Amino acid sequence: MSKLTPIRSSSKAVAPAGAARRPAPELTAAPRDYTYDGTFEGLLTVLFTIYDWRAAPSSIQPEATAQTGLFAQPAHRETDETLAARVWEGLLKTMDQEARARLYHVFLSEDPERELLIFRYVDLALRTDRDISENYANADVRRIQRLAQQMFREKHRMEAFVRFEKTTDELFHATIDPDFDVLPLIAAHFTKRYADQRWLIYDRRRHYGLYYDLTHTDVVQFENSSAQTATGVSATVLDEREPLFKLLWQSYFDHVNIPERKNMKLHRRHMPLRYWKYLSEKQPREMRFEPIKNKRPPRDPNLRLE
Template sequence: MHLYTYDGSFEGLLTVVFEAYERKAWPTSIEQEQLAQPSMFGDTVRVVTDENKAGRVWQGLQRKLTATALESLYYTYLWEQTGFEQLVFDYARLAFDFNGSIEGNYTTPCVLQVQQVHKQVHREKHRMEAFVRFQKTADGLFYAVISPDFNVLPLIIRHFQKRYADQRWAIYDTRRRYGAYYDLVSTSFINLEAQAMAPTRYGVLTEDRYDAEEAKYQQLWQVYFDHVNVPERKNSKLHLRHIPKRYWKYLSEKQPRHLQK
């Protein structure tokens, strides 16, 4: 039995693949260092992220997989559900060891699961792009908080860079405690709690940090929503299918006075 630990990065996980092949010791479990429990049986291999080794693994996968399959593998890493590291490893190992394409081999559990994971993460990405709502802060920054089921923040950056290229904005993932900040030129990842500019705990702004006019804009949007809503055409089941309740917290039109209706 071989437990591999790594730093939690995608490059670190690819380094695990490299080390396993170099040692010819296949992992029975892969865990992040800060979460790993000491193993009473078998060996524990602590893997230090090596960008060169990770790059060689990724280049090898590029020769074996299509761009869609590579995207699916990365989405599986962002999925973050129990066992995702082992799933990434099993898929990569199958790709390296199989002569030919593995992408349509749905009788193999890891291939089918990676495809299913891709759909789940892609759906969450699409919903975040649709439901994120920015609020203007006192210093002119447009700020939004999210807490998606999966780690889709890296996937939605390009969408908001294109859509809001002429304004500074930041999106903060309160569940994972990191964010993305766009300064009109480029986007960088940030950790607000580690900076003096931290607005408050877990990246949630207090009311005094918002622009004085922001509350009025929120009220105007709610009034607009009320006026365009046609009660006679209400279809609650269809509405919930397109906008599940767990996303309502992001939407101005779904604040308490609407939830009570």
């Protein structure tokens, strides 16, 4: 299953209230440590295994970063896409699509306890007869909601602040460094908005990107990810007009600016400092700003027009 999109279901809504559903099995076996391959589908496979083995998790960790004990080895679960799809669709019996989507967003948040947090939320939903998505008296529900809101804000800001540079081979490139793994969430926006041009958005912190070839948007990774450390591409591969485009954008920004209405506190609230590195208008000026001199000279009142 691609990292770009979560498992999809044809189901439209949560099962109607009062509909018969099998109760979640009691987790009576000794708790286990679980590891998986780090994908969302792998985590769903672990969730299935927990109830199949009836063994609650002491920990759920990606195999690549798992910390094992001296005496007990964790149980590694290989990703089974069939089981993952079964779990993903089955969640709609206990929650609506919006609540289910939050679980995927929490996974992308990279919170250190995301796996156990998702398990506890799912387990609570399985053992409660009513919708738990607004049960804010529960600490896990509150945390799920808070992380989902943070993901939404990061997604929205990435969609607003990403700036592309055009290369000599007609590729529009942008390098980003978001706090969360938002590439899977912004793929649809950029695919629709820039459907007529080839583009690449690369996440230098997570060493993968999205590439659109005028037909499909795919997840890509570079063989030498350590080379992708800067926030932009080398000047040697940029289109020769790119510096002019940058200069024109800076000039436009300077001319529409109204110094008398400057409010840096409000400005930083809507455009936090950590996003300024992506914006051409926030980079040092290569040419000094000069106000537009487009006013007509005063007319001589004694001059008569023929």
